[in-house]
Amino acid sequence: MEKVTIATVAERAGVSRQTVSNVINTPEVVRAETRERVREAITSLGYRVNQAARQMRTGRSRLIAVRIEPGSDGINGSVLDRFLHGLTDAATLAGYRVMLYTAADDDHEIATYDDLLTAHDLDGFVLTSTHHGDPRTSWLAARDVPFVTFGRPWGAPDTHSWVDVDNAAGTAAATRHLIEAGHRRIGFLGWPAGSGVGDSRRTGWESTMTDAGLTLSAVAAVDGVDAGADAAARFDSAITAVVCASDSLALGALRARPDCAVIGFDDTAVAAAIGLTSVSQPLTEAAARCMDMLTELLDGRAPATPTQLLLPRPWWCALPEGDRHDPLRKAALAAIASASLVAAGCGSGFDDNGSKTQQSSGPASLQIMIASSGDAETKAAKDAAAGWATSSGNTATVTPAQDIVQQLGQALAGSTPPDVFYVDAARFADYASVGALDAYAKGDAFLPRLNESFTYQGKLYCVPKDASTxxxxxxxxxxxxxxxxxxxxxxxxxxxxxxxxxxxxxxxxxxxxxxxxxxxxxxxxxxxxxxxxxxxxxxxxxxxxxxxxxxxxxxxxxxxxxxxxxxxxxxxxxxxxxxxxxxxxxxxxxxxxxxxxxxxxxxxxxxxxxxxxxxxxxxxFTQCWGIAAKSKFKEQAAAFVTAMTTADQQMAFAKGFGVMPSRTDAQATYQQQYPDDAAFIAGAQYAQGPVNAPKxxxxxxxxxxxxxxxxxxxxxxxxxxxxxxxxxxxxx
Structure with missing residues (x-):
């Protein structure tokens, strides 16, 4: 015999589940004719009140439901997986359980709602993948079933509670990042028109390009790596960078246009593994906000904030200290490069045992990668490197990275990383924890608080190149x-x-x-x-x-x-x-x-x-001069770093592009030459560095x-x- 539930009684009586609960627990609040109709349904169906005594007392089963999306290319499906994980955690903290179900389309999902409400005393639903003309929300609302959506009601009024990510802000930040890196021909690889999310992501790119007075060039493709590659191949050869609506499309763009800088969207595990720069959605926060709203609805309260638009996660950096323009807007939107480092580290590892022959003497050809704040820093670094090369008999090639997080992550995971490179204090622990860095440093000459930022498990790895406070x-x-x-x-x-x-x-x-x-x-x-x-x-x-x-x-x-x-x-x-x-x-x-x-x-x-x-x-905020564990010129690289961090050279850098020295013996000289910076210099003695921990x-x-x-x-x-x-x- 089919189980009789509150939902069954409610359907028979033509009322809501809450009304049934009220008739059982607080009948005085229900009109007489409605009470009689509900009681008749209870009697005719043989519903037993003690079948779910707790539900009757509270009107709740502590059970919510959410749909599992069908898989696509194995890449973007992981986005919803992360949301579901966050929702499950948030529900557990709130004392709820999550029931998962599948559905092929909207009609199938609505039919599933009916089945679930009949067979289980569900308290509510969390809906995902909202879209134009979505029929699911009106079906639930008409039946007085509590729900919230992860995704706004595209093209419809805000008639229910929802949480969404500001997709346009994400692609706008990505586009600004590329513009500030020097790109002027930036294409957009998106989905066909009509997708609320896709259209929003295109809008962020388009508005930023228009505001900058730059030419628009966009192509569209059904989501997927192969489709993305085919579409990206249609870009004009003058395009130097591409903003993509998803990581799948971005991977396709990388395949078709390896000459371009590419930024994806969603920060998937695949993107992280290959060092692809990608905008990240705050999925854990979104899930928690959805659960908060649903709990408020189930408590009979209107959510304090019924609609919430969350900002995506461009990784705003505390930037190269000599930056002359808006440092916080120079976004390193990259997925954490350490993901690719870990992948490589689990194989052959980063140490040089047996992998390369260490060249300890004779001329070396050093490759130096920097995250330059502009032309002044690039020139100063190249001039200093050239001076060292001439005096030492070595060669030193300085390369300014357009996106050092992505480029360095890929290089360190490969077999030929740069010998010397900038390491931001906020990223240091990720590199050190996987053995990517050579621990060459002796830090007696440098400010102790700065040294702390480049110390991992009690070992100082690299010396700070400059400082900001x-x-x-x-x-x-x-x-x-x-x-x-x-x-x-x-x-x-x-x-x-x-x-x-x-x-x-x-x-x-x-x-x-x-x-x-x-x-x-x-x-x-x-x-x-x-x-x-x-x-x-x-x-x-x-x-x-x-x-x-x-x-x-x-x-x-x-x-x-x-x-x-x-x-x-x-x-x-x-x-x-x-x-x-x-x-x-x-x-x-x-x-x-x-x-x-x-x-x-x-x-x-x-x-x-x-x-x-x-x-x-x-x-x-500081960076150090890192030396790759895989470098075959470690001795020469250490000598190069020594030359770059003398008191005289640090003062030359200060004059060249505005950074403060990291050496203790250069502080007084700097303050004498730049008295207006006294507060910044004083702060360097007691400043706290960034969180120094990996992952x-x-x-x-x-x-x-x-x-x-x-x-x-x-x-x-x-x-x-x-x-x-x-x-x-x-x-x-």
Whole structure:
């Protein structure tokens, strides 16, 4: 005999499942005629109330359902797999179980809804792959079945709760990245028109190209590697870069146009494995938001935020310190290069035992890869390399990488990596953990806090080539307008709040601050906390000092004393500051070049960041001179690095492209020559480097997404979420 459920009774009586539950548990809230109709259905069907006593008490089975998408090319299907994993985790935390089902199309899925609601006391659904004219949502809504969608209601009003990713923002960021790398002929490889997601991804590329006054060139293909290759072959030969709607299409573009720079979308495992640059969707966050909304609906509450559009994950870098223009917009949108490193490391490995003959003497031909901030840095590096080559009898070829994360990842995974290369502190642990780097360094001459950024499991691998730190920039005209003087420059949190209130009263936003850990983290240091332990092995976010730091910043945001760049219609905090939309900002010494170039009339001073409860604190951003473990010229490479890091050479680099020296014995000379940088120099003595642990990219990206919602979020919940994710990544 077929099982009788609440859904069966509801269908027979022509009411909702909640009404049936009300008749059983709180009959007084139901109209008399409806009560009688439901009771008749219960009697005629033989429904037994004690069959699901808990459901009757709560009206819930604690069971939700979501569809498993059919596989396609084995690449893009992994995107939904990651969403399902995140949804299952979020449901478990909320006390729910997830039921999976399959369906070939919309009609089949709707028929499946009917079957599932009849056979199981499902509480609700999470729908994926929304599209124009989607009939599923109206079917569920008409039957009063709770649901949320991962995907907006394309071409329809917002009649239900949904979470989606801003696809246009992702391709726009990818396109800007390529433009800033020097490309002008950038094609778009997308899907045929009519796909909401595909059309949105094309819009991001198209609008960015149009704003830059560049020529549009787009081709379309059904998703897949082969189709992508066929379509990419139709691009004009003048195209030098391609933005793609998916990683499958991007792989096809790489096959057809290996001469082009290619950026995919979705950050699939395949993309990571080959070092393909790809925009990443915040799938774990999206799943958690979907579950939050569904839980609110099931609790009988309207979701606090019924529609949420999340930003994708371009990997915003704390950039080469000499960058003269907007550093935060120079995105390294790459999938983590260490994925390809791990793949190679599991085979022959990165050490040079038996793989190559080490050449310890005689002339060497060194290959040096740099992530240049511009022509000035490229020229300075090439001139210095040429000088060393002449004096040493070797040759040294300097190559500026267009995308060093992707290019270096591929090179290190292969057999012929560059001998010497820049390693960003934020990426260092990924390289060190898989044996890609030679531990040549002796760091006695360098600032100890910078050395910490290039130490892994107690071993210093490479020496820092230069340094940058955060400081407080103050617009002196806006400061004076608010009735403030030099004596009011804040040196503590209390003083920062006080001057911010006066600035707000004068009609200006007091502080513009970046919305990621690379700026907000400074408050944690000032409170005596940090995201992870000093050895990078333990997550330490959920602590009172860190909660105090986030709560303080939250108070500034809520009171209008601080704003994120987006709220000021700016791409980064330095832009908002330069345009006079904020009286103060927290940025690094790269802001000098950006202001002198883009906003030369702004008058400002730079001060150390205000101290917190535990004293002064700031963040450092640096790169080291890495040497490949596979290099056959390690001795000559080490000699090259020694020459590049003498005090005189570092001062030459400072003059050439604006970086601060990393050597201890060069600090006084630099400050004497550049007195306006005193705050940046002082910060280098106590600055905290980035999270120094491998395989943390997705965890840190999720953290940044949470910090973007700090103003209305729960600081402790943000910290707890980071710790949970970080413990998984760190294996503890």
């Amino acid at each position: 955060l400081a407080l920039e103050i617009n002196t005209d806006l400061w004076t307008k608010a009735g403030l003087t030099d004596a009011d420059y804040p040196t503590s949190w209390d003083q920062l709040t006080a001057v911010a209130r006066k600035l707000k009263a004068s009609g200006v936003t007091p502080l513009a601050i970046g919305d990621t850990r690379d700026r907000i983290g400074a408050f944690l240091v000032q409170a005596g906390g940090w995201w992870v332990s000093a050895d990078g092995k333990q997550a330490t976010a959920d602590t009172p000092p860190n909660e105090q730091a986030l709560t303080y910043l939250q108070s500034l945001l809520r009171d209008g004393l601080a704003k994120y760049p987006k709220a000021l219609d700016a791409g980064w905090a330095g832009e908002a500051f330069g345009k006079g939309k904020a009286a103060m900002t927290i940025e690094g010494n790269w802001i000098k070049g950006a202001l002198s170039s883009d906003f030369p009339t702004v008058k400002y001073v730079v001060k150390e960041l205000p101290a917190g409860p535990k004293g002064k604190g700031t963040l450092s 943390m990219d997705s965890v840190l990206a999720d953290l940044d997404a949470a910090l973007q919602g700090l103003a209305t979020g729960d600081p402790k919940a943000i910290l707890q979420r980071f710790d949970k994710n970080a413990k998984t990544a760190l294996g503890g």
